[in-house]
Amino acid sequence: MxxxxxxxxxxxxxxxxxxxxxxxxxxxxxxxxxxxxxxxxxxxxxxxxxxxxxxxxxxxxxxxxxxxxxxxxxxxxxxxxxxxxxxxxxxxxxxGAYTDTGTELAATPVGSCSDPECDGEIAARYGAGTVSVECDTCDAESVISAPPILVGAHDPAEDPDVLDRFVLTVIQKTVRGFCRLCSGPMEARVARGELDGWHDEGVTVVHECQECGSTSYTPAVATVIDHPAVVSLLHDAGVDYRDGLLWRETSAFDWEESVVGEDPVRVAVTIRAGGEELVVTLDETLDVVDYGDE
Ligand SMILES: [Zn+2]
Ligand SMILES: [Zn+2]
Missing domain, CATH: 1.10.10 (Arc Repressor Mutant, subunit A)
Known part of the structure; x- marks a missing residue:
């Protein structure tokens, strides 16, 4: 057609x-x-x-x-x-997606920045059909389309985690291969810039819908946060990954990610919780090729 x-x-x-x-x-x-x-x-x-x-x-x-x-x-x-x-x-x-265009939520504090180098505070806000969760100091931010009912019928002032949980849910839909807009198949790859000159400040992943062309970007850790080995490590440390902790500082959990190989592409995501460490190794399309404590 x-x-x-x-x-x-x-x-x-x-x-x-x-x-x-x-x-x-x-x-x-x-x-x-x-x-x-x-x-x-x-x-x-x-x-x-x-x-x-x-x-x-x-x-x-x-x-x-x-x-x-x-x-x-x-x-x-x-x-x-x-x-x-x-x-x-x-x-x-x-x-309210088509009629309720004026709904807004002023910046609502949700916790401290998850970057150990940053003293900033994270706030969530809603306006023009978009949830943003951002740090007031560094450039950490997540921006995701969302319907007005998210702040109209849920109560983020009482339950600020609702925005985090929504963002995590959308990211998980994306990571599991469904477009957040059209449910078409998504393909993920390490963003090109990440491979020119390796660095230790995180690895950006691009998710592209093969049907409608929408793209979203996440850190590599978002693709493994619900891998059973990661869930198990976090659970043993008393951390529930479903709380959307990727954006907030927590003493119980931290992570780092880096490109560790170029041919073939390998990305290592290291997660530490409860005194234990887990390294998950991913290939160019973010499939897990290995995991363990080394
Ligand atoms: Zn920050
Ligand atoms: Zn799509």
Missing amino acids: SETDSDSTLDEVFGAVADETRLAILRALWEERTAGEGRDHEPVSFSALREAVGVRDSGRFNYHLDQLVPNFVHDAEDGYRLTYAGRRIIGAAVS
Whole structure:
């Protein structure tokens, strides 16, 4: 499919939901879907759906429903249900992604910088659809797209870790090979600049979506933080990696990473916790090739 074809198809698809009655149909199907336990996949009959939406004229209702089939609504023999795209539209509407553009969170302190050389404090903030977790002194920062509901319905002032956990969750989706935007396959590699002149100040990894082209950057340690050997080391030291500790200083845990070979490319990530040390060795595409205490 050429880009023009796919753009005009998208135009038609988005046009199909730009109508109050059709959005009400999607919402009604969603409410039916979530109304009772165990009813998730039961289709909704035409008459029940029409009643839920509150359109008397059956011909007019049928016309609008037809516009949503097959992209957003699946017409099963015994009724209607939302397709994946239909559920995504509802999810995006609830998350405020399309309508709630003014939500902000002022800088909220979340702890001290994880860089042992730096005395700075880490703060998280939210605005314009982006969470940033950054140090006020060095250039350590993470920036990730996020929906307004993250600060609208969760309460970062009460629970500042919510932003860290969100960022970690998105990084883990990326590291496990799913694009955070389109769920297409991601490929990871050591950023080119890292191989020109080795240094000890961390190794940047580029993750590229093979479908939509989005890219994200993480430190190499982000690709191994949930490797079983690392989880086990941290657990023995009383550290829960799920707390999103990569950004914050903790006396229980520190790490460093460096390029240790060029042909073939080898990256070593050393993690220390509870008086123990673990070295994880990665190849150019961040696959673990070795790990151990040396
Ligand atoms: Zn810092
Ligand atoms: Zn993608």
